[in-house]
Amino acid sequence: MSKGTVKFFNNTKGFGFITEEGLDKDHFLHISGLIDEIREGDEVEFDL
Numbered sequence: 001m002s003k004g005t006v007k008f009f010n011n012t013k014g015f016g017f018i019t020e021e022g023l024d025k026d027h028f029l030h031i032s033g034l035i036d037e038i039r040e041g042d043e044v045e046f047d048l
Helices: none
Strands: 002-010 014-021 026-030 043-046
Touching: 002 026
Parallel strands: none
Antiparallel strands: 002 014, 002 043, 014 026
16 A cells, blocks of 8 residues: 555545655546545555
8 A cells, every 4th residue: 555645636526636655756536536535735545
């Protein structure tokens, strides 16, 4: 499981990006993959 920080999330449009910890790499995030609500700046764990 990877860790990262929510860089951007648009709840209305249902998508955003997570910056992976230790890498300068962003990953696309779709609302259908969420378990709980998130906000920009939240620290999260995720699987790709």
